[in-house]
Amino acid sequence: MELEFKGACREVGRSAVLVDDKLMMDYGVSPGEHIKYPVNGSRPEAVLVSHAHIDHSGAVPNLMDLEPDIYMTPPTFDLTHMLANDTLRIAERKGEIPAYDSIDLSKFVHKTKQVDTGVEFHTHGYDVEFLNAGHIPGASAIHVRDKEGKSLFYTGDINTLDTRLVSGAIDFPDSDILITESTYFGDDHSPRKEIEKEFIDSVQDTLDIGGNVIIPAFAIGRTQEILMLLDAHGIRAYVDGMGVQAYKIMSKHPEYIRNPTHLKKAFSNATMVTGRKRNRIALDSSVIVTTAGMLNGGPVMYYLKKVFKDPKSKILITGYQVEGTNGRLAVDNGIIDNDGIIQQLGIKVEQYDFSAHCGDKELKEIVSDFCDRGTENVFTMHGDDCEGFADWVKEEIGVEAFAPEIGERFTL
Incomplete structure (x- = not known):
């Protein structure tokens, strides 16, 4: 061979x-x-x-x-x-x-x-x-x-x-x-339950002080898992981007999902957003799960333009960030390239190992x-x-x- x-x-x-x-x-x-x-x-x-x-x-x-x-x-x-x-x-x-x-x-x-x-x-x-x-x-x-x-x-x-x-x-x-x-x-991963607790605590702390939580998530896999986690803790979220379409595809193949009932419930309890409705979201103690997972374009950039200077708000990174991506820049240097404009982030950046x-x-x-x-x-x-x-x-x-x-x- x-x-x-x-x-x-x-x-x-x-x-x-x-x-x-x-x-x-x-x-x-x-x-x-x-x-x-x-x-x-x-x-x-x-x-x-x-x-x-x-x-x-x-x-x-x-x-x-x-x-x-x-x-x-x-x-x-x-x-x-x-x-x-x-x-x-x-x-x-x-x-x-x-x-x-x-x-x-x-x-x-x-x-x-x-x-x-x-x-x-x-x-x-x-x-x-x-x-x-x-x-x-x-x-x-x-x-x-x-x-x-x-x-x-x-x-x-x-x-x-x-x-x-x-x-x-x-x-x-x-x-x-x-x-x-x-x-x-x-590199060993921390136990999933520990990561989930730290993540949920951070989300709740941010909401309690009136901040917004922007969660960039890969459309396939991570968006769905994060929504299930938020739903399990009674936190309602907006979901924007291709993760919604990916969820609809996954719903056609329930045999490949560990708990299809909970997945359906998580999306039913979330507010799905399309491009024309983004400007209707009141960025006031809101949780937004959106693509792209590495901050390279996608709806996430729209939300970051609104809140990137807000010290009460957070970006919660949930996945591996490849060298050269906006997500890697945000994690390593606290900056992003937003349509050719280099922006210093006032918003807090945290990374969680939901690998x-x-x-x-x-x-x-x-x-x-x-x-x-x-x-x-x-x-x-x-x-x-x-x-x-x-x-x-x-x-x-x-x-x-x-x-x-x-x-x-x-x-x-």
Whole structure:
């Protein structure tokens, strides 16, 4: 089995792994000021998409001139299609040339086969199965076996712990090769209940003094989880942006949601906002959950223009902020770029670790479990310290481990 790593090597973003020049696992972009794509030259016959976040799915429509067969779970298809349409709309509004067009998007819809987790299927000489990855609704790890019986397990973005929105990943199959994400290698997450308590206390304290709480949240996964958390504590919120559309999509796939009844209740109790109604919101002790999760455009910038000088108000960051994004600027330097204007934030900025990824402890447990059951080669990707993780595997477990560089190939 031959592997070529096209992206997410010693970095977070643009995940793409090519198997035997035939199967592409994920094909995403790296967000930020300058979007990065997987290194080119690939001609896959099939594409397997782990989940809908753009760093894993965002460039798939760009492959449509090759007419590959595409596979993903039903929620991943609906959510990926939503994001792809949004990418085209944004490019058109900015007068930019996107990496694909509406014809490519139509081909993407036509070529995609939707397969539920736990259902084995065959494509181009490989047996494949999607397994719950516990990351967002529809997210899957990918198990691939070739004609000779050689197998690999690709985690994509994975979480073995339950969140309010989805159940954690369990019961992994044996595999000769493991390709694992490394996002939080070296960093353990605080217990979820502790994070939730600190977050809710901060929200309530801000409301008590008449401040507003702006919560930038990723449209897929984080918006829904945060609304469920707020609702569980009786805090009514406004919800704005693509997270509402994502919720409606998730509602069509309740089997991928841990508690669909509570999710529905949380959105029923929230006030959904559209662009024409934003100016009707009285920014007076209000909680607003809105995109974009890294402050790179979206409705959140409208609200920040209103309150960025208010010392009583807060921005509560709820996710990983990629280098070069507005969110990273806000967290590190207390400034944002708002339509070309650099603004010093008077509003307080707090960051909470609502990660949907495994922490250091869980990542090491996954690798140890696989190696105990016979895994011979481990590849670490999608992280800031992939080399450190590979070294840990070699030193602590005694199994061959690699932190590939962009474009590097391996024959196993």
